[in-house]
Amino acid sequence: MATDTEILPGITTRREEATGFFQKLVSRGLGWARKNSLWQYPFVTACCGMEYMSVCSARYDIARFGAEVPRFSPRQADMLMVVGTVNCKQAPILQRVYEQMAEPKWVVAFGVCASSGGFYDNYATVQGIDRVIPVDVYIPGCPPRPEQVLDGLMLLQRKVQNQSHKLIDRLPRQVLPAGGER
Amino acid sequence: MAKAVIEALVARFPDDVYEPYEGVGGDDCAFVRKDGIARVCGFLKADPAMAFNLAPYITAVDYLGAEPRFEVVYNLYSTRHNHRVRLRVKVPESDLDVESVTPVWAGADWFERYCFDMYGIRFRAHPDLRRLLMYDEFVGHPLRKDYPLRGRQPLVPEREVKDIYRGPGPGGRD
Numbered sequence: 001m002a003t004d005t006e007i008l009p010g011i012t013t014r015r016e017e018a019t020g021f022f023q024k025l026v027s028r029g030l031g032w033a034r035k036n037s038l039w040q041y042p043f044v045t046a047c048c049g050m051e052y053m054s055v056c057s058a059r060y061d062i063a064r065f066g067a068e069v070p071r072f073s074p075r076q077a078d079m080l081m082v083v084g085t086v087n088c089k090q091a092p093i094l095q096r097v098y099e100q101m102a103e104p105k106w107v108v109a110f111g112v113c114a115s116s117g118g119f120y121d122n123y124a125t126v127q128g129i130d131r132v133i134p135v136d137v138y139i140p141g142c143p144p145r146p147e148q149v150l151d152g153l154m155l156l157q158r159k160v161q162n163q164s165h166k167l168i169d170r171l172p173r174q175v176l177p178a179g180g181e182r
Numbered sequence: 183m184a185k186a187v188i189e190a191l192v193a194r195f196p197d198d199v200y201e202p203y204e205g206v207g208g209d210d211c212a213f214v215r216k217d218g219i220a221r222v223c224g225f226l227k228a229d230p231a232m233a234f235n236l237a238p239y240i241t242a243v244d245y246l247g248a249e250p251r252f253e254v255v256y257n258l259y260s261t262r263h264n265h266r267v268r269l270r271v272k273v274p275e276s277d278l279d280v281e282s283v284t285p286v287w288a289g290a291d292w293f294e295r296y297c298f299d300m301y302g303i304r305f306r307a308h309p310d311l312r313r314l315l316m317y318d319e320f321v322g323h324p325l326r327k328d329y330p331l332r333g334r335q336p337l338v339p340e341r342e343v344k345d346i347y348r349g350p351g352p353g354g355r356d
């Protein structure tokens with residue numbers, strides 16, 4: 001004879017399935033919304049910037065993918081585009097910009113210098129920005145063609161779409177005492 | 183015209199200036215002893231017949247294996263007389279102190295900081311001898327020939343900048 005404990009897992013599984021379905025639906029919706037409004041922070045340090053401008057302007061028109069808004073404040077950006085060579089002196093600044101961005105955030109390494117250091121195999125250059133911050137998409141090329149960048153952006157969009165977005169993950173609100181002490 | 187410059191230099195500083203020669207492209211060059219470089223440069227700037235009012239490039243060379251090992255090269259130019267001269271100062275590795283020419287040409291400041299940064303040559307009486315291109319935590323001098331070809335430096339954390347006004351908000355760096 002089956003006891004309650006043997007029956008219960010079946011019921012909870014069905015409930016989980018139901019909530020899972022709902023969460024997946026919400027996650028897919030959120031993913032769709034996020035992937036089509038990737039606001040970018042262009043961290044442009046070198047010659048790849050020219051190609052970046054080409055991607056952004058009318059002919060290749062990154063706006064078709066909803067990423068047409070470059071925000072020059074990391075707090076308003078979702079996608080950090082590291083365009084160009086990052087040297088050791090610059091690395092802490094890049095790290096700080098990344099830390100200032102609000103979640104969710106994604107990083108694109110634009111060009112070989114950002115991806116691996118490129119041909120700057122020397123004392124001054126960081127051999128790929130993944131030594132400093134995590135990277136989602138690497139776009140090779142010196143500089144990459146705008147088509148490559150758009151391809152990389154589409155890869156990132158696919159990643160954003162397939163991520164599991166949580167509906168509610170809210171911490172209790174922190175109340176700052178008067179006087180400004182944290 | 184610059185020939186006259188070299189001749190005048192050798193005549194005036196027989197102890198400091200030696201081995202004048204004509205470099206590639208007809209540039210007039212001479213070697214200067216390490217102790218006399220500030221004197222020679224002061225004369226070149228002040229004398230109206232010389233009037234070298236510009237130091238377009240000051241750099242250093244590492245002749246690894248040769249003795250003395252380093253050389254500081256002063257390329258000088260006079261906009262008044264349109265003539266150039268190149269002075270070379272040999273610097274042994276055991277004694278890397280060279281007299282600064284910053285009092286003569288204020289523009290020599292960053293050139294000397296560059297030489298200090300890349301080759302480790304120290305300039306006496308320089309007002310602010312810090313690294314120019316690399317950061318302070320960098321170990322070694324990267325343009326020396328014995329600096330490892332693929333030498334990597336550890337990444338350093340960001341330095342706290344003290345004099346930024348961060349507003350009246352909650353305390354903390356951001």
